[in-house]
Amino acid sequence: MSYTIAEKILLNHSNHKSVVPGQFIECEIDLIMVHEQLGGRIHKEYEKLGIDYVWDPNKIFFILDHWVPAPTISAAEMHQDCRIFAEKYKFIHNIGMNRGICHQVLPEMGFSRPGMLIVGSDSHTTTYGAFNCLSTGIGATDVSVVFATGNLWFKVPESFKINLKGKLNKGIMSKDFILKLIGDLTTKGAIYKSLEFHGDGVKDISIDGRMTITNMVVEAGAKFGVFLPDVKLTKWLEERTDITYKYVYPDKDADYEKEFNYNLSEITPVVAKPSNPGNIVNVEEEEGIEIDQAFLGSCTNGRMEDLRIAAKILKGKKIDPNTRLIIIPASTDIYKEALKEGLIEIFINAGGIFGHSTCGPCIGGHMGVLGPDEVCISSSNRNFVGRMGAPSAQIYLASPATVAASAINGKITDPREVL
Amino acid sequence: MIDKIEGYTYILGDDINTDDIVPSNALTLRDTTEMAKNTLRYLRPNFVGMVTKNNIIVAGENFGTGSSREEAVNVFKILGVKAIIAKSFARIYFRNLINLGIPGIQLNWDKKKFSHGDHLEITLNKGLIFNKTKNKEIDFKKLPDFLTKILEDEGILNQLKKKLFKG
Numbered sequence: 001m002s003y004t005i006a007e008k009i010l011l012n013h014s015n016h017k018s019v020v021p022g023q024f025i026e027c028e029i030d031l032i033m034v035h036e037q038l039g040g041r042i043h044k045e046y047e048k049l050g051i052d053y054v055w056d057p058n059k060i061f062f063i064l065d066h067w068v069p070a071p072t073i074s075a076a077e078m079h080q081d082c083r084i085f086a087e088k089y090k091f092i093h094n095i096g097m098n099r100g101i102c103h104q105v106l107p108e109m110g111f112s113r114p115g116m117l118i119v120g121s122d123s124h125t126t127t128y129g130a131f132n133c134l135s136t137g138i139g140a141t142d143v144s145v146v147f148a149t150g151n152l153w154f155k156v157p158e159s160f161k162i163n164l165k166g167k168l169n170k171g172i173m174s175k176d177f178i179l180k181l182i183g184d185l186t187t188k189g190a191i192y193k194s195l196e197f198h199g200d201g202v203k204d205i206s207i208d209g210r211m212t213i214t215n216m217v218v219e220a221g222a223k224f225g226v227f228l229p230d231v232k233l234t235k236w237l238e239e240r241t242d243i244t245y246k247y248v249y250p251d252k253d254a255d256y257e258k259e260f261n262y263n264l265s266e267i268t269p270v271v272a273k274p275s276n277p278g279n280i281v282n283v284e285e286e287e288g289i290e291i292d293q294a295f296l297g298s299c300t301n302g303r304m305e306d307l308r309i310a311a312k313i314l315k316g317k318k319i320d321p322n323t324r325l326i327i328i329p330a331s332t333d334i335y336k337e338a339l340k341e342g343l344i345e346i347f348i349n350a351g352g353i354f355g356h357s358t359c360g361p362c363i364g365g366h367m368g369v370l371g372p373d374e375v376c377i378s379s380s381n382r383n384f385v386g387r388m389g390a391p392s393a394q395i396y397l398a399s400p401a402t403v404a405a406s407a408i409n410g411k412i413t414d415p416r417e418v419l
Numbered sequence: 420m421i422d423k424i425e426g427y428t429y430i431l432g433d434d435i436n437t438d439d440i441v442p443s444n445a446l447t448l449r450d451t452t453e454m455a456k457n458t459l460r461y462l463r464p465n466f467v468g469m470v471t472k473n474n475i476i477v478a479g480e481n482f483g484t485g486s487s488r489e490e491a492v493n494v495f496k497i498l499g500v501k502a503i504i505a506k507s508f509a510r511i512y513f514r515n516l517i518n519l520g521i522p523g524i525q526l527n528w529d530k531k532k533f534s535h536g537d538h539l540e541i542t543l544n545k546g547l548i549f550n551k552t553k554n555k556e557i558d559f560k561k562l563p564d565f566l567t568k569i570l571e572d573e574g575i576l577n578q579l580k581k582k583l584f585k586g
Contacts, residue, residue, distance in 0.1 A: 024563060040446065041489055049580055067447065074447040123487045123511055139489035139515035141575055148579060153565070187434060188481040192510050221481065223510050276434060364443045384438040384485065391442075391461035 002251035004159040005226050006194035009134045013117045021158040032146050033061045033120035035102050039081030041140035054089045055150035062086050064097035066359040071366035100331030100357035103127040103299035110241030115248050124299050126218045129226040130210035136223050157223050158257040159194040164201030166265035171416040174209030175399035178216045179270045183280025191221030201264045207236045208305040215300045216381050219277040272397035275385045286412045292374040293324045294407035296400050298362040301379035302330030306400035311343040313404040313418050314350040320410025325352035326368040364389045377406045424541040426473040426501045428533050433479035440491040455497040472499035477533045483512025492519050517566050520574035526559040
């Protein structure tokens with residue numbers, strides 16, 4: 001049998017001798033990530049099981065990130081509930097609320113490694129596929145099943161092969177590529193599929209950029225997004241973990257349901273228009289639309305690469321006085337690095353607001369909730385109605401470069417004009 | 420046993436996402452009954468007032484796309500929705516439906532098959548929907564046996580409980 005990466009990793013975690021797409025199998029989970037869902041829903045569900053243990057307190061990564069520090073009494077209560085649960089079941093990796101957003105902190109701490117099977121109580125758990133492992137989101141009840149047994153059922157997915165060649169041009173980011181891909185696939189085009197990223201083009205995409213891509217594969221409906229390993233990954237992991245791992249490559253004659261080819265040098269800046277992440281047009285078509293807020297942050301685009309390009313665009317400039325620019329790093333480590341490099345000063349001098357790491361505005365939680373009819377350009381992953389605040393607010397998704405350029409002009413701007 | 424389900428259709432469109440079903444600002448509400456009052460608040464402000472204990476949602480493509488928030492299934496359960504028929508489901512949403520014991524039926528449909536308020540009778544183990552209003556039989560692909568078993572056990576946690584405490 002020849003296998004794709006998804007087939008291989010699922011097979012390795014099951015007790016089957018072979019697998020085929022469409023087959024339902026039970027798999028052993030290597031790691032589970034949980035956030036506020038724990039206090040929101042999982043706790044109550046888990047208590048119904050009537051057991052006083054979790055299968056392995058060492059394989060649970062628990063973090064608070066969505067509403068931190070708590071902006072409301074109900075969020076604070078949710079956090080209290082989370083802490084009670086984590087203490088009761090003696091979680092070993094109880095991260096707290098001062099490290100940042102789950103999908104950044106977990107990899108930073110070396111928890112996502114090649115060959116692993118990771119699930120999480122968040123749809124953007126697909127992010128860890130940048131590290132040559134399989135990872136996907138599940139709901140609270142599935143989390144309870146994993147907590148109790150360490151196992152979960154999976155349907156073996158068909159895979160799409162995405163061949164990348166060439167290099168992104170100046171001012172174009174991996175966000176532009178993934179938005180373009182979602183636009184081409186549509187938001188339902190990859191439901192249940194595993195997207196496997198191949199080709200020479202991968203070597204020039206940073207780990208930060210790969211995480212942006214795997215983060216958003218779920219916006220096309222995908223179950224997994226996974227990159228082949230390379231020296232960049234080796235270097236990244238060397239700096240963060242001593243645990244040994246084995247790279248997973250697909251077999252040469254593995255079977256792919258569809259194949260797509262992209263030349264990264266042909267990608268141009270795009271935006272996702274309201275209110276669907278698949279509503280993709282070239283930035284030129286929307287240029288000039290006035291914005292009230294520009295948001296740079298989230299698990300999609302709050303990393304050093306993102307902050308650096310924004311700082312390059314904003315250095316020595318002022319944002320439009322009628323626009324707010326909110327910048328939130330994806331983790332506290334990134335916060336410190338940005339501080340060291342002098343980026344935070346650049347943002348503040350440009351008129352931006354720099355905050356501590358949280359999901360915050362991306363989910364309309366706090367630190368930048370949109371008012372009625374406001375227009376926002378955001379580096380996050382979803383522009384659904386009401387996602388960032390008032391249901392009449394309009395959200396455009398774009399790359400950090402486009403967000404920063406637009407903040408300067410107070411209207412949607414092609415970043416190539418200001419770089 | 421939930422093998423036979425009877426109810427009235429409520430029609431929704433394509434790409435109904437989890438933020439549509441439970442807006443983020445309702446997610447931190449501790450009381451799930453209160454949370455359920457926000458179901459489809461922006462998209463269909465009258466939904467909560469209109470939905471009754473015997474409704475079957477009939478939706479388009481990619482139903483439940485977006486977040487993993489299981490609340491987006493649970494609010495329908497609280498409101499008494501008995502089943503959801505959709506042209507396609509988002510992956511996590513489908514799992515959440517079955518896990519909470521609500522049948523998710525994938526079926527390509529058009530106005531000839533269902534209109535708003537039609538009286539349906541669904542026989543899960545036969546893969547058959549009888550539209551009483553239109554006097555029409557509609558076949559669908561049955562769920563795999565192990566998923567049907569989860570529905571019969573009224574959700575995966577009940578099933579797991581049985582396994583954990585047997586004997």
